[in-house]
Amino acid sequence: MERFAALIDALVYTPSRNAKLALLAAYLQSTPDPDRGWALAALTDGLDFPAIKASTIRKLLMDRVDPVLFQLSRDYVGDTAETASLLWPDPPGVTAPPPTVSNVVADLSGGNRATAPRVLADLLDRLDSSGRYALLKLATGAMRIGISSRLAKTAFAQAFGVSVDDVEEYWHGLTPPYLPLFDWAARGAAPPRTDDLPLFRPFMLAHPLEDLQVDLADYAAEWKWDGIRVQLVHVSGETRIYSRSGDDITATFPELAPALTVPAALDGELLVRGTHQGGEQGGAASFNALQQRLGRKTVSKAMMADFPAFVRLYDVLVLEGEDHRPRAWTDRRQVLEALLPRLDPERFDISAVIEARDFAELTAIRDRARDDAIEGVMLKRRDSPYVTGRKTGFWYKWKRDPLLIDCVLMYAQRGSGKRSSFYSDFTFGCWAGDPDSGADLLPVGKAYFGFTDEELKWLDRHIRQHTVNRFGPVRETDRSLVFEVAFDSVHASKRHKSGVAMRFPRINRIRADKPAHEADRLESLRALIRD
């Protein structure tokens, strides 16, 4: 447990991603099984001890420390687990040696509501304050140390020289402490079996086309739909829906899972029925409409009726036990088209291939995409296998040109990690009316990318010289600098004071030459709403 505690402490204080990866990898390499597997589970939210709550910890402390002193300490520290780790009194006499991570997991899993406090107290007695912190975070399942499960898996891959995609693929079929995974990666055993499980398989992704031109004899074109990319997997009677990051979102769209009854792994865009994207023919509502369905714990009948979800299929990865990923896109497309009649038409359709004779004609079609409120065009090489991640030359996304608007810099915030000494996160606004008649700026968006290091330095200097107010890490500027902001689309929003929400805003150019009062007004931004 001391090594795990030292790892947690180091991760808490290390800002750089690479350094975090190196710390994790070193831990995984040098820690024996099954400790490292349990540690990995703790870092990826894979542990759950329902008998232990924040209130369990508070009660334990109250038995040992004066309640007033506890409360004063808790107020200062701001976190119950950390307060407890700092306040826990050393037990009198000789204590047993510190527990291993496996001991901790075994002891905590064995406890029930009634015995859990005693079990936890015994463990706390055997650890120092760092160990107690790690223990309490592990026990309450609230690590919150800035490690995503993706980062932990990447570290695992790095530690043993295996591909992170393979790790992702095998991961979902396993439970902590992941012994078959370590056997495979660290000891060269056969990979864990996955074909009988509804597993997530990492997505194939596209590069931006930029200024490239491709021959349509080699590439097929499809519309780029603006929903959420999903993978549907059906195995032995069970369907799961995964998001881009591999999160299981099945419960958010209860109407979809029962609609897939063929054993398969399919790739597509989750959309809501409507006429916003591509009109009557396009048949899909805006991303904004889909957003009403996201992040809900329970889904009402009315919700499902007002915003009916369906999946527009792009690709087939596996069908009835056969892995089609190594085959060419053309072949997979045929398999997918043949599959379509077997699927529920209310919940599934297929992403149509755009008929264009040549690149010039496709360019003309894409140019009309804005009128149709479509995000752009996808280009897929006809002989490309389905491979994980972005492989140059296989898939391209060719978004329509971004919209542009001139905004005024209002607030700047320090970045994180390498950028922590620079002001690199910007909030900008548009004029609510005529600035010359006293109208004010309203914030319309935030961006933290889109510039070079030189520009970043220039901006940093500008902000320091034009600060009028400070709020912690945030500076308010004198509203003298204009940014040309590029964005993909803009939507009406009740959550923002400006009434609008931009999609993918980024700073296109710094317009130091432009006076702030000539920046755009809110009404110009509102005019671009196509909800």
Place this chain on the structure above:
Amino acid sequence: MGIRILPANCWIDPARPVDKALVTHGHADHARGGHGQTIATPQTLAIMQLRYQTEAGATPVAYGETIRLPGGVTATYQPAGHVLGSAQILLEHAGERVVITGDYKRRSDPTCPPFVPIPCDIFITEATFGLPIFHHPPIAEEMTKLLAARAASPDRCVLIGAYALGKAQRVIAELRLAGYAEPIYLHGALEKMCRLYEELGVGLGELRPIAGLPKAALQGQIALCPPSALNDRWSRRLPDPITAMASGWMRVRQRARQKNVELPLIISDHADWGELTRTITEVNPAETWITHGREDALLRWCELNQRKARALALIGYEDEDD
């Protein structure tokens, strides 16, 4: 605004200029310039002179020495173990003894003589780290951590944020005790005080200014700067520094993260909770008065231990970057 000694009509650590001031130590929230007369240890006077150029009315008092004040009051200065020159002041008047600790600690410090417990009736103690969560680990552990971090990243430099008076010199002196003989590099704001410490007989080994050095010269080195410079543009001149901070606040993870600290060093020149409570027990005064810091918790502790205590709300004292 400081503590007023009524029968003598003078002040201890006043926040505004007064005619006659007794000053416990050189930190800015205790020692201000501009008094008519300043009574302090020779080291504290030297520090004040460096900071405020206040030579007029400087009255030195050695440790153990007793001086007479008006109104039949006497004052005796004793070491507080806080920083070079820091003193507790024992006041005696009509058979009653009052001790004002100023800031103090009980841990060993190679840069100043240790705290001496003085029996008294009224004990006026600081409470900067007056919460039971504060426990400063042995400084040798923190030095080990520091030297290990340096050894692990030979391409980077360790940049330690440390308060210019006391903390910086203590960290340097402790590094020397730990056997670290390399030159130690300094931000310009720390140079004068380090030089003064050396003049006053505290050896710090070879110190070099950072200014003007190329990045590569600092790879694998240890450098010190004031805490405010840690995340400042100034730090960009260093080779990918490991930002360290030497402070008792580093005990709390959130405090360290707020300051973007990568290597928290829990090193304080103030008494931690254990030292505060042990000292009250040891001095065993009839009454304990608690000044700047977290008075609530220490008051509660006194109540739980059947000790008479009250909080003095003093204005003008701040949390030191300790």
